[in-house]
Amino acid sequence: MFIAFHAMLRTAGLKVGLSEWLTVVRALDDGLIGPSLREFYTAARAIVCRDEADFDRFDLAFAAHFQGVALPVEIAKPLQEWLDSPVIRPALTPEELAALDRYDLDELKRLYEERLREQDGRHEGGNRWIGTGGMSPFGQGGQHPGGLRVGEGAPGRGQAVASARARRFRNYRSDHVLDTRAMAVAIRKLRRLERASRRLELDLPETIDRTAKNAGDLEIVERPERRNQARVVLLLDSGGSMDPHSRVVEAFFSAMKQGGGLREVEVCYFHNCVYGEVYSDIAMLKRKPTEDLTRSVPPATHLVVVGDAWMAPRELFADYGAIEYGMLDPVPAIERVRQLAAAYPRRVWLNPIPDNYWAEPTIAAIAQLVPMFPLTVDGMTAAVAQLLGRGTKAARAVPRSSQRVFG
Amino acid sequence: MNRWTGTKTYLADEGLQTTVNVAVALGRPLLVKGEPGTGKTLLAQAIADGLELPLLTWHVKSTTRAQDGLYVYDTVARLNDSRFGDRDVRDIEQYIRLGPLGMAFDQSIPERRVVLLIDEIDKADLEFPNDLLHELDAMRFRVSETGREVAAAARPIVVITSNAEKELPDAFLRRCVFHYIEFPDEALLTKICRVHHPHIEDALLAAALRKFLQVRSIPDLKKRPSTSELIDWLAALKLAGVHVEKIEQGLPLPGVLLKQETDTQRAARLRAATARS
Numbered sequence: 001m002f003i004a005f006h007a008m009l010r011t012a013g014l015k016v017g018l019s020e021w022l023t024v025v026r027a028l029d030d031g032l033i034g035p036s037l038r039e040f041y042t043a044a045r046a047i048v049c050r051d052e053a054d055f056d057r058f059d060l061a062f063a064a065h066f067q068g069v070a071l072p073v074e075i076a077k078p079l080q081e082w083l084d085s086p087v088i089r090p091a092l093t094p095e096e097l098a099a100l101d102r103y104d105l106d107e108l109k110r111l112y113e114e115r116l117r118e119q120d121g122r123h124e125g126g127n128r129w130i131g132t133g134g135m136s137p138f139g140q141g142g143q144h145p146g147g148l149r150v151g152e153g154a155p156g157r158g159q160a161v162a163s164a165r166a167r168r169f170r171n172y173r174s175d176h177v178l179d180t181r182a183m184a185v186a187i188r189k190l191r192r193l194e195r196a197s198r199r200l201e202l203d204l205p206e207t208i209d210r211t212a213k214n215a216g217d218l219e220i221v222e223r224p225e226r227r228n229q230a231r232v233v234l235l236l237d238s239g240g241s242m243d244p245h246s247r248v249v250e251a252f253f254s255a256m257k258q259g260g261g262l263r264e265v266e267v268c269y270f271h272n273c274v275y276g277e278v279y280s281d282i283a284m285l286k287r288k289p290t291e292d293l294t295r296s297v298p299p300a301t302h303l304v305v306v307g308d309a310w311m312a313p314r315e316l317f318a319d320y321g322a323i324e325y326g327m328l329d330p331v332p333a334i335e336r337v338r339q340l341a342a343a344y345p346r347r348v349w350l351n352p353i354p355d356n357y358w359a360e361p362t363i364a365a366i367a368q369l370v371p372m373f374p375l376t377v378d379g380m381t382a383a384v385a386q387l388l389g390r391g392t393k394a395a396r397a398v399p400r401s402s403q404r405v406f407g
Numbered sequence: 408m409n410r411w412t413g414t415k416t417y418l419a420d421e422g423l424q425t426t427v428n429v430a431v432a433l434g435r436p437l438l439v440k441g442e443p444g445t446g447k448t449l450l451a452q453a454i455a456d457g458l459e460l461p462l463l464t465w466h467v468k469s470t471t472r473a474q475d476g477l478y479v480y481d482t483v484a485r486l487n488d489s490r491f492g493d494r495d496v497r498d499i500e501q502y503i504r505l506g507p508l509g510m511a512f513d514q515s516i517p518e519r520r521v522v523l524l525i526d527e528i529d530k531a532d533l534e535f536p537n538d539l540l541h542e543l544d545a546m547r548f549r550v551s552e553t554g555r556e557v558a559a560a561a562r563p564i565v566v567i568t569s570n571a572e573k574e575l576p577d578a579f580l581r582r583c584v585f586h587y588i589e590f591p592d593e594a595l596l597t598k599i600c601r602v603h604h605p606h607i608e609d610a611l612l613a614a615a616l617r618k619f620l621q622v623r624s625i626p627d628l629k630k631r632p633s634t635s636e637l638i639d640w641l642a643a644l645k646l647a648g649v650h651v652e653k654i655e656q657g658l659p660l661p662g663v664l665l666k667q668e669t670d671t672q673r674a675a676r677l678r679a680a681t682a683r684s
Contacts, residue, residue, distance in 0.1 A: 015577075017581065019581070020581060023433060023435075026433070027429055027432070027433060030432065032428065032429050032432045032433070033425070033429065038421070039421075039425050042421070042422040042425040042426055043425055043426065043429045046425075046426040046429060046430070046584045046585055046586055047429070047433075047435075047584055047585075049585050050577070050580035050581070050583075050585055051440075051580070051585070052440060052587040055587065181533065181573065181574035181575075181576070184533055184573070185533060188533070202483065204482060207486070208486075211486070216489070216490070217490075218486060218487070218489075218490040
């Protein structure tokens with residue numbers, strides 16, 4: 001029974017290793033956990049979960065295993081085959097949704113068993129049989145607002161009555177694709193330690209050395225502490241097309257700010273592309289000429305741009321290309337990017353859009369000037385290697401044809 | 408082993424009691440997370456009090472290194488003694504100072520467990536928890552300067568708090584028993600208030616609690632007030648002699664509950680809205 005629960009936890013997406021599971025078993029064996037299910041719930045959760053974000057998954061698995069919410073596995077197995085590789089159908093309008101029947105749980109179960117006896121094969125997009133992406137209350141990936149979820153697969157509207165347990169921890173759940181920690185670890189490599197701090201520390205080997213030379217007469221030697229000298233100029237696209245990526249960018253931003261331990265991170269914002277001026281605040285009220293960024297760049301300064309680089313070609317290549325109100329720049333934006341590229345030998349562009357879209361003319365043109373990497377943990381690692389001058393060439397999915405545009 | 412059930416001043420719900428007892432029995436570190444002000448740090452004190460064990464505290468700061476928790480070899484004092492002191496500098500042992508973790512392992516009274524609180528582990532460097540993995544697992548370490556081994560006779564009860572400012576490494580998390588202190592419900596909150604303010608009037612407590620929960624439910628607060636702020640607020644209300652009606656009508660002494668300017672403005676706007684309706 002408990003092995004099945006372990007499997008259920010893993011199916012729910014919790015990384016429960018053997019050692020954690022053995023700990024749970026040991027706790028049971030030693031009688032640390034009382035006979036009540038509630039105590040088992042708390043104790044197992046404490047051992048298995050590592051983050052409050054995992055609690056929701058645990059709750060689901062627990063409910064499924066101990067309260068029999070999920071359907072018996074034997075029935076679900078042949079069903080699963082009908083349900084695999086679902087066909088996606090467009091979302092329903094609210095009127096359509098309202099028109100669908102809603103059932104209570106008992107009624108659903110009765111109907112489900114009835115259908116199960118009658119059904120003979122795979123169904124898709126329908127409104128009666130157990131299948132995928134349909135309006136029937138049974139199956140998965142469907143649009144029915146109060147249906148019974150059958151088997152495992154991508155959820156549709158996620159409202160299956162049967163899985164509606166208390167789920168108090170749903171809000172803590174965060175399916176973070178990007179792990180801030182992994183990013184911070186990558187950024188740390190930018191570190192350039194130099195003894196340039198004003199704070200002094202004891203230079204122990206030198207002190208011993210000199211003291212020994214003085215025949216035991218103590219001579220204390222101090223030296224400046226080592227400090228990270230790496231500076232980063234961070235340019236963030238805060239335009240509307242970046243909204244879907246805001247969580248990734250936020251994770252990146254916080255990793256940059258706190259994790260890296262960099263000496264200085266100067267953050268500027270832009271809309272679409274860098275024009276004559278950038279903003280020094282997120283509300284985009286304080287403007288600052290872009291030339292400030294390219295004039296006298298201190299050594300060991302890295303330029304990191306985060307943006308989708310995706311815009312109408314004229315916004316990048318035309319004079320007065322900015323569509324933003326009040327932003328009049330006679331110089332085409334691509335020229336501004338070129339100036340930045342010239343001023344910063346160490347530069348990367350991180351793009352939240354997957355790299356198979358990078359053939360878009362504006363993305364390709366920018367990637368020619370600033371090495372472009374995907375905004376993922378792997379991309380970050382590659383970007384940091386590039387900044388340090390020992391990277392492999394950036395993945396530039398640039399077809400020949402688009403290069404003549406600025407060639 | 409006697410079970411821990413909270414203390415007179417620290418009320419723990421059933422879940423927390425079970426988790427603490429499991430962690431204690433398994434000898435695993437207990438990692439506690441939760442909103443600020445829900446009593447993460449106080450938990451260690453409460454466990455120590457409840458089980459009648461001494462408490463050692465290690466407050467982690469951004470500059471803390473894992474080594475500091477084990478021991479520090481005071482080379483400067485030794486160097487100084489070699490020149491001016493009258494101590495025997497050949498005895499290195501006297502320049503080894505054990506840190507909190509070292510003290511928790513090195514018990515002068517054998518078989519006596521201690522409770523060790525590692526407070527705000529996320530404040531330190533990213534690699535900090537990883538550097539402690541082995542020591543927390545084995546509950547022993549060697550002082551390399553003298554070759555002495557410091558080993559715990561009885562595994563100390565380790566309580567670790569985190570404010571989730573940084574993510575903790577997986578290898579570290581795998582070794583911990585994890586508990587998330589939820590914000591208490593109204594009934595438990597009332598009990599907690601009663602513990603801290605035994606002589607408070609029922610009407611005042613009820614009104615203050617209602618107002619407090621109302622403030623907490625304002626959407627998008629930057630810093631939602633927590634239990635500790637509620638207790639302070641009650642004390643302030645009593646001291647200032649604020650009347651029950653005043654609490655019902657408005658939000659007296661808002662500075663005790665809300666620390667962010669924007670939050671105060673939000674609360675004021677909500678008050679204006681309720682007054683109109």
